[in-house]
Amino acid sequence: MIQVKAPGKLYIAGEYAVTEPGYKSVLIAVDRFVTASIEDSNAPQGTIHSKTLHHDPVTFQRREDQIVVSDVHAAKQLKYVITAIEVFEQYVRSNHISLKHFNLTIDSNLDDANGHKYGLGSSAAVLVSVVKVLNEFYETHLSNLYIYKLAVIANMKLQSLSSCGDIAVSIYTGWLAYSTFDHEWVSQQIEDTSVNEVLNKNWPGLHIEPLQPPENMEVLIGWTGSPASSHHLVSEVKRLKSDPTFYGKFLERSHLCVEKLIHAFKTNHIKGVQQMIRTNREIIQSMDKEATIDIETAHLKVLCSVAEKYGGAAKTSGAGGGDCGITIINSDVNKKLIYQEWLENEVKPLEFNIYHGQ
Numbered sequence: 001m002i003q004v005k006a007p008g009k010l011y012i013a014g015e016y017a018v019t020e021p022g023y024k025s026v027l028i029a030v031d032r033f034v035t036a037s038i039e040d041s042n043a044p045q046g047t048i049h050s051k052t053l054h055h056d057p058v059t060f061q062r063r064e065d066q067i068v069v070s071d072v073h074a075a076k077q078l079k080y081v082i083t084a085i086e087v088f089e090q091y092v093r094s095n096h097i098s099l100k101h102f103n104l105t106i107d108s109n110l111d112d113a114n115g116h117k118y119g120l121g122s123s124a125a126v127l128v129s130v131v132k133v134l135n136e137f138y139e140t141h142l143s144n145l146y147i148y149k150l151a152v153i154a155n156m157k158l159q160s161l162s163s164c165g166d167i168a169v170s171i172y173t174g175w176l177a178y179s180t181f182d183h184e185w186v187s188q189q190i191e192d193t194s195v196n197e198v199l200n201k202n203w204p205g206l207h208i209e210p211l212q213p214p215e216n217m218e219v220l221i222g223w224t225g226s227p228a229s230s231h232h233l234v235s236e237v238k239r240l241k242s243d244p245t246f247y248g249k250f251l252e253r254s255h256l257c258v259e260k261l262i263h264a265f266k267t268n269h270i271k272g273v274q275q276m277i278r279t280n281r282e283i284i285q286s287m288d289k290e291a292t293i294d295i296e297t298a299h300l301k302v303l304c305s306v307a308e309k310y311g312g313a314a315k316t317s318g319a320g321g322g323d324c325g326i327t328i329i330n331s332d333v334n335k336k337l338i339y340q341e342w343l344e345n346e347v348k349p350l351e352f353n354i355y356h357g358q
Helices: 072-077 079-094 122-137 144-158 165-172 183-192 195-200 230-240 244-266 270-290 298-309 335-344
Strands: 002-013 025-040 046-050 058-063 066-069 102-108 175-179 207-211 217-223 313-316 324-330 348-350
Touching: 002 122, 002 165, 002 217, 002 244, 002 270, 002 324, 025 122, 025 165, 025 244, 046 079, 066 072, 066 079, 072 079, 079 102, 079 122, 079 144, 079 195, 102 122, 122 144, 122 165, 144 165, 144 183, 144 195, 165 175, 165 207, 175 244, 183 195, 207 244, 217 298, 217 335, 230 244, 230 270, 244 270, 270 313, 270 324, 298 313, 298 324, 298 335, 324 335, 335 348
Parallel strands: 046 102
Antiparallel strands: 002 025, 025 102, 025 175, 046 058, 058 066, 175 207, 217 324, 217 348, 313 324
């Protein structure tokens, strides 16, 4: 039995701008995981068992390049798992490696006990866990970059709006500076060439850089209890792009802010980090004013104001509209006071740690 885990993520800065190639963001991996386990199947077919989606394993067989499962309803629920397998097996076949039957099990603790989503990027973690476990099962010894690219190819076959930063930090873990690639270019490469060729090429705009945080810096996470619709919010941003003056200024301000934030990391300057978190909040608030839906909801506003009261620098995390907010504090701040006041205002502290790999 081989077992791997892929962590969830939270955005710290650079949201929305990160959907454009070359515009950087900063993310963290958190210690909540999707776990994938795999073993050889002794039967003439394999099984997929998602503990979070349904109770019984479903059998699958290969039909040309496709994975066909025995249960049509389960196939829809398992589309991320199935697509990740299909993409990985394209790579395996192109390297003249024999395919094997296997039993794959997926489990997750990225949601709360009642199944409510925290907004930790569960789809990305599923893709990453499947590619990672198949990499070990087939002993293909892929680098982190190639695991990232295979997971991205699977993601692009399923949806096109994601920046794929959640995939990157789920693989590289810790703190990460990230900018997305030219999606049109990669889509064209996927259509025109083999998986191997797509993996071997440099992807324009892609930037993945692990960061070392300043000493004595902590991240506090608060959850509003209401899930955000990232798809809906990103679609709203697409509408805002129709005003090139506004959107161009937004991108420019975000770019400058995140570059200064990364510099503060590299110079061990916690106050500089906090200053840029506050600036990034203002930049996102400028977009919020133009949007038809709230990015910074009432609960997120309270989360931020409480954190600021105790010397933290706070903002929404990810698309906003619900889900989580983050606060950067110096470790000598009494975080219990922040947590207590959050709870009084219906914000749940998530006492997760930053995950730095196995």
